[in-house]
Amino acid sequence: MGKFNVALDGPAGAGKSTVARMVAKELGYVYVDTGAMYRAITWKVLHKDIPLEDLSAIADMTASTRIELLPGLTGQTVLVDGQDVTERIRSKEINLHVSHIAAIPDVRERLVSMQKSMAAAKGVVMDGRDIGTSVLPDAEVKVFLTASARKRAERRYLEMNASEISLDDLERDIERRDQLDRGRKVSPLRQAEDAVLLDSTEMSLDEVVNAVLELCRTKELRGN
Numbered sequence: 001m002g003k004f005n006v007a008l009d010g011p012a013g014a015g016k017s018t019v020a021r022m023v024a025k026e027l028g029y030v031y032v033d034t035g036a037m038y039r040a041i042t043w044k045v046l047h048k049d050i051p052l053e054d055l056s057a058i059a060d061m062t063a064s065t066r067i068e069l070l071p072g073l074t075g076q077t078v079l080v081d082g083q084d085v086t087e088r089i090r091s092k093e094i095n096l097h098v099s100h101i102a103a104i105p106d107v108r109e110r111l112v113s114m115q116k117s118m119a120a121a122k123g124v125v126m127d128g129r130d131i132g133t134s135v136l137p138d139a140e141v142k143v144f145l146t147a148s149a150r151k152r153a154e155r156r157y158l159e160m161n162a163s164e165i166s167l168d169d170l171e172r173d174i175e176r177r178d179q180l181d182r183g184r185k186v187s188p189l190r191q192a193e194d195a196v197l198l199d200s201t202e203m204s205l206d207e208v209v210n211a212v213l214e215l216c217r218t219k220e221l222r223g224n
């Protein structure tokens with residue numbers, strides 16, 4: 001049985017990256033965090049002081065930027081033009097701007113084409129917003145993972161230093177980003193017609209991972 005691709009989409013904090021990483025490990029596949037790529041471009045826009053409204057400068061910069069995602073023991077390392085930005089791309093400031101940058105068509109075109117080539121050899125678990133609909137429309141397994149906004153905020157809160165942000169602010173930030181991601185013109189966040197919907201509000205992480213692995217096994221049994 002040959003390798004296949006797994007597309008995992010859903011709103012912020014639904015558990016996509018945690019689940020995708022665990023599923024990839026179990027299958028011996030490569031995990032690709034596409035959100036990290038949009039965060040990396042957003043980091044560079046801010047770092048280079050490119051005005052947020054200068055769409056052509058942002059497009060030119062994106063076209064000449066090298067993004068590398070390196071798998072490691074403690075998670076993925078993100079390099080922008082060789083510089084390690086793994087920690088920096090998770091800041092509040094990046095959270096604030098990333099959905100605006102991700103709505104720019106030229107930025108999406110460039111990153112989607114990189115993502116398609118990363119998955120060309122199959123054996124990839126990719127998470128994001130438009131993987132099942134736009135990046136890998138032929139992915140053999142597609143999952144749309146969601147949970148209530150409150151639950152997603154609570155899970156994120158547990159991961160963070162509590163003094164950084166309040167639970168209510170976190171929930172507002174998540175909802176604001178979801179609204180921008182669902183409402184944009186180019187490949188908005190939505191469930192692909194052939195994706196399986198998993199609502200993890202009342203599910204443990206292991207239950208979600210097992211549900212996704214079960215879908216993969218069914219695919220293997222059917223021989224694709």
Ligand code: CDP
Nearest residue numbers: 012013034035036038098099102128129130
């Ligand atoms: O981890 P979290 O769900 O908070 O966000 P992320 O997956 O790192 O994605 C950050 C932002 O990048 C999202 O809010 C989207 O605006 C954008 N994104 C996108 O537009 N398309 C993707 N395939 C992945 C992320």
Ligand code: CDP
Nearest residue numbers: 012013014015016017018155200203204205
């Ligand atoms: O990538 P995304 O923004 O969708 O979510 P994440 O960064 O993986 O964060 C989800 C957090 O919720 C992680 O701390 C998970 O351990 C936790 N969690 C989960 O993902 N799924 C559950 N069913 C329960 C908890």
